[in-house]
Amino acid sequence: MLIDLSYWEKESFLNYDVIIIGSGIVGLNAAIHLKKSVPSLKIMILERGLFPAGASTKNAGFACFGSISELIVQEETCGPEQLASLIERRWKGLLKLRNLLGDKTIDYQCLGGYELFKQEHHFLADTCVSKIEHYNYLINDIIGSNAFSISNNKIKAFGFESIETLIENRYEAQIDSGKMMFALIQYAQQLGISIFNNFTVDCIEEESNGSRLITKNGNFFCKRLIVTTNAFIKDLYPDIDINPGRGQVLITKPIKDLKIAGTFHYDKGYYYFRNIKNRILLGGGRNLNFKAEETTAFGQTEPVQSALEQLLKEVILPTTKYEIDYRWSGIMAFGKTLEPLIEEIKPNIFCATRCNGMGVAIGAQTGEDVANLLLKSL
Known part of the structure; x- marks a missing residue:
């Protein structure tokens, strides 16, 4: 005292x-x-x-309610009715935040969200594509019509390599956390x-x-x-x-003429990235070792950072020179x-x-x- x-x-x-x-x-x-x-x-x-x-x-600033691969896993856990209720809660929560502070204040930008699939993940990609109509119907009255669609035509425009399938969510947005x-x-x-x-x-x-x-x-x-x-x-x-879950994040220095715009999900949402002021903010990798990342200790680990750098080099910026500026971590909480x-x-x-x-x-x-x-x- x-x-x-x-x-x-x-x-x-x-x-x-x-x-x-x-x-x-x-x-x-x-x-x-x-x-x-x-x-x-x-x-x-x-x-x-x-x-x-x-x-x-410390988060990535995603104003999202779940990519299709994430929604599939969540629906298996709770069923379609409860999933619809969860999505409604997420959407209304975003609306509440936007109404309280204003879109300009939080730099809300609805640039769309995208889920990427490499060729070797064709089975998951096919499963997600087959679920587009299902999830569009499920959230039609909650969010709006035709949320999800195939957008393979944007793969080259974003500069991605080794990506075969791209699913777009036109209602996903980003904010400045x-x-x-x-x-x-x-x-x-x-x-x-x-x-x-x-x-x-x-x-x-x-x-x-x-x-x-x-x-x-x-x-x-x-x-x-x-x-x-x-x-x-x-x-x-x-x-x-509850169990803690550490999310490790890195950010590049500004990149001239960066083509990527929007929010991006990869590997069932365990990796995520976006453009913030012509930098790539990239996080994830918790699934490499759930037990090691089940911690409230801030910091980075070599396996996760290596995986992030590999994804950055081989998929996100395969033909672009970049430098990593700095790294950080945030602590989330998960439950059954x-x-x-x-x-x-x-x-x-x-x-x-x-x-x-x-x-x-x-x-x-x-x-x-x-x-x-x-x-x-x-």
Whole structure:
């Protein structure tokens, strides 16, 4: 506990109606919805990092709801009706985010999304092509007509080599994740929501009238608590049924006359890339060793980085000179079920986690959902 605290500090800085742990997409949207619903609530967000840690500022900025190969796997898990419900949740979540901040603010660009298939993956490609009509019908009333189509005529235009099949999703878009998160933080602060950075919650002590959060920089009390730290929730509640998943990313230096435009998925979505200001941002490779990437430790591994560089050299930029500028990683959370985990895990303690790699799409809706769950308890 901090020493020599004044009366004013104890009264004004340590006690809240609601504390949210985690200032990512979910946590900020939860705080914003709570404050707009009940302006009198005193709300504070505690964030372990200088910037939002996890994946919110480290993702690729895909405004997507799933490539066909991903949807096939998901449908096998949950069935067509539940999959349609999940896609609707993702689409409405994107609309909510866009309506809250504005397309210009987050640099929303609907340039289309593409799934690539090499010749040796012809069986998967044929399976996905055969499912185009099925998924167009499934999402017609949710998103719009004829979302998916074959676009092999664009393979040469993008400069790809060894790619035989290209499936386009004309409703997929991209955003600037940094601009989005900066705008969300500003929005929350303008509403009067406090955000304290570089505060790691070491433990939570449950009391009769609320929760006390123990940190190395001071202890905070709140009547109600929301934990939105995604995979890092296991540091506080180890029994939560989720697994972390690290996503490794690299980015090139600017490339003159870069032909690639849009968002791209490869190998069942385990690899993904896009053009950002004439750079290639490329991430993925978690499927090379799921166990090794099932970690909350940031960093890179040689096998994944080699696979990314090979894909960059042989498929994405086979005839173009480039230099890799730098690399980073983000931490996602996955579970056996595809829906996010939103529930009251203990009296007046709520959680919103397990975005399953779809945080951009479902973060805003997930934050609002956990806020509404808390509002019912007021």
